[in-house]
Amino acid sequence: MPSDYRFSSRDAVVCRGVGKTWAPDTPRAHLALTGIDLDIRPGEFVVLLGPSGCGKSTLLYLIAGLEDATEGVINFFGDPVEGPSSDRSLIFQESSLYPWLTVWENVAFGLSIRGASREERRAAALEALREVGLVSAMDKRPDELSGGMRQRVAVARALAMRPKVLLMDEPFAALDVQTRQKMQDFLQDVWRESGASVLFVTHHIDEAVALSDRVVVFTSRPGRIKTIVENPLPRPRDPFSPEAEALRRQLTALLRDEVDRAFAEQEGMGD
Ligand SMILES: Nc1ncnc2c1ncn2[C@@H]1O[C@H](COP(=O)(O)OP(=O)(O)OP(=O)(O)O)[C@@H](O)[C@H]1O
Ligand SMILES: [Mg+2]
Structure with missing residues (x-):
């Protein structure tokens, strides 16, 4: 940056x-x-x-x-x-994690559209999850988390794209x-x-x-x-x-x- x-x-x-x-x-x-x-x-x-x-x-x-x-x-x-652009990340009014993906896969979801490899995605997810204090939940599914944790994952997913504007x-x-x-x-x-x-x-x-x-x-x-x-x-x-x-x-x-x-x-x- x-x-x-x-x-x-x-x-x-x-x-x-x-x-x-x-x-x-x-x-x-x-x-x-x-x-x-x-x-x-x-x-x-x-x-x-x-x-x-x-x-x-x-x-x-x-x-x-x-x-x-x-x-x-x-x-x-x-x-x-x-x-749309990954420079402008939107966090929706309703939480919108994919229940069938793990936490880290949810966080890295936007990066797969960019064509990042699995290793790159996992590393970026780890970094974003560290920022929201949820590294330990990396391999869990959204339904194993509390509401507050799910919203932190949604924030991590937005941050993983390194946006210039965060729309919440x-x-x-x-x-x-x-x-x-x-x-x-x-x-x-x-x-x-x-x-x-x-x-x-x-x-x-x-x-x-x-x-x-x-x-x-x-x-x-x-x-x-x-x-x-x-x-x-x-x-x-x-x-x-x-x-x-x-x-x-x-x-x-x-x-x-x-x-x-x-x-x-x-x-x-x-x-
Ligand atoms: N996809 C849509 N198609 C048609 N009308 C819509 C659509 N989305 C919103 N509206 C209408 O546009 C207006 C503004 O809606 P919007 O969701 O932006 O309000 P808001 O300020 O976010 O409200 P809230 O505080 O309840 O979330 C409302 O009258 C709503 O019915
Ligand atoms: Mg609204």
Whole structure:
């Protein structure tokens, strides 16, 4: 990794006027996201916060290149995103390990598509599993692991590709509070070492305050950026500091209006 990697002057991800209509030109056409302008710096940790259905996962799919934007452009280190790339790893909202593969085979799965040999794949998996503290689980199957361990394997699988941008869609949502806090600490260590940018979706305001450099707050459907809040809290962070409490309060107020609006709209959908 070049030494200036983390401080590259070029933005990692640039969204200009990005929007997505699902099923365009059909009666089911549905505008999920519109007018998104967002710049992510190399090495930056950006949290996406917004009501259910506002298009957070949709935006991650677009940046991952798994879906095409129907409005605007997305650039990745200066080049337009035109499809998936191992430089942009997505960790899905639902854990998605292959139950019939061992842990290390899951971690190395993307490398087999790149044509790496079995020895190369096993070595890369070992390295990534070391970063998430799960070397001992290397030869187990996913159903032998706890939920938290499975999510660490999913993180290892994303890291094994050495991505420049890690896209994480509520990766810890299914975990209990204590495990989630452990995972947050662990993710911060991994993030600092990797130098990658992280885009992290969550519904948990405490998670946003603990992890972010900036928090992007979305409006309800169609998702637009309502506001971007800087998080200047020094790391390591004290979740009980008055400054953390003030930020939590600010984000809660920003989100409350949009969640109310989203609920009102979803209630009306059946009419
Ligand atoms: N594959 C799809 N086809 C059609 N519509 C979709 C598809 N995926 C998402 N949508 C719609 O787009 C909108 C945004 O969905 P998305 O999953 O991005 O929301 P989200 O902000 O991630 O919500 P949540 O917080 O519940 O995960 C929703 O109204 C959803 O119904
Ligand atoms: Mg989602």
